[in-house]
Each structure stands twice: as structure tokens, then as C-alpha cells.
Amino acid sequence: MRLRPSDSNVTEDQEPFIGVKVRRKASRRHEYKGDYMDIPSRPYLMKILQKQGDKQVFFADKVLKFTSTGKMKRWILMVTDFAVYLVDPDTGTLKRRIALAAVDRICLSELSDNFFAIIVPTEYDLLMASTRKTEIVTVLVDATKNASEYELEVDFSNRFEYNASADLVKEVQFEEAEGSVRTRIVKK
Numbered sequence: 001m002r003l004r005p006s007d008s009n010v011t012e013d014q015e016p017f018i019g020v021k022v023r024r025k026a027s028r029r030h031e032y033k034g035d036y037m038d039i040p041s042r043p044y045l046m047k048i049l050q051k052q053g054d055k056q057v058f059f060a061d062k063v064l065k066f067t068s069t070g071k072m073k074r075w076i077l078m079v080t081d082f083a084v085y086l087v088d089p090d091t092g093t094l095k096r097r098i099a100l101a102a103v104d105r106i107c108l109s110e111l112s113d114n115f116f117a118i119i120v121p122t123e124y125d126l127l128m129a130s131t132r133k134t135e136i137v138t139v140l141v142d143a144t145k146n147a148s149e150y151e152l153e154v155d156f157s158n159r160f161e162y163n164a165s166a167d168l169v170k171e172v173q174f175e176e177a178e179g180s181v182r183t184r185i186v187k188k
Helices: 043-052 133-146
Strands: 002-004 055-066 074-081 085-086 094-099 103-106 117-121 126-129 154-155 159-165 168-177 180-187
Touching: 043 074, 043 085, 055 133, 074 126, 074 133, 103 133, 117 133, 117 159, 117 168, 126 159
Parallel strands: 002 154, 103 154
Antiparallel strands: 055 074, 055 126, 074 085, 085 094, 103 117, 117 126, 159 168, 168 180
């Protein structure tokens, strides 16, 4: 995994992103399950995957996705051997499929928050939040490497930009505040 830290001081007990990200105690040395949705028991999800030709699900769970207007919506995120999927949990419809090869990098803060951005230069990016962020990032890096021999870059910074839509760039800013993390999302 190629990690690109910023210039801050982080100690070694903050693995698996050792030396680049502050970790909550509960998220360290956590066993990964992968499929938290039990995909085989959900015919509508199986149908989507079969139609697209994906064979293996490495990760599936509900996440919060931030819309271009700044609202949060719960989605089903699936990472397979070929793509990242976003499925509407209310209707069971596929909203978006992103080929792993189209993902340029993943952005995270250096602090103990649940945010991550999947950067897709040919389309708009995804800003999401999940308590299983570490597992998602690890799975994305491994799946991309297995599918293409390309090593996905993981950038750590307390400030990063993402394309919320085709014509809207936003910046996510993180700062420590009274024992927690304050997050702001602003238009650029």
C-alpha cells in the first residue's frame, strides 16, 4: 500500500496506517468480515453483480454518502473484484458502478474520523463516511492491485479537495477540537 503522509507527527501505535493516521482504540487490530450485508441472501444485489459479471464481493456494507448539495444519504457500498458499486438500499437499484481501474486515489484525514474520498478523475468523486473506513480502504487497495497490478495511492491530509459533481469542487477540512474532530465541507 502506497501511503503518502503529510508532515505531521503520528506515533507507531496508530496502525494499520502506522505513522500517518490517528486511530481509535476500537478500530485497531479489528477482524475484517468483508460482507456485512450477506449478499448471497439478497437476490436484488446478486442480480446486479451477475448482470455486470463480477464474481467476488470483497466488501459490502451501508455507508453514508455526501451529495453535491451537502446532504447525507445512506447507500450500500460494494467492492468486488472489478468495481465499486453504490446501490440505493430503499429501492435496490444500482446508482453507480466505478471500475477499479478508474479510481485514482483515496483521500483520508490524519485524525480519528470516519470520512474518506474515492477520487475518480474521469467522473465525479465520492465523499463517504463509515465506521469501517479502514477495512474499505484496505480492500480497495488490495482489489485494485489484484485486478490491475496498479497500486492505489492513499493520501493523508487534514485538507483535501474532491469533485462533488462535474462542475463543483469542494474542500474537506479537518481539525482537532476539544477531544474530537471538527469537519467542514466548503465550496472552492
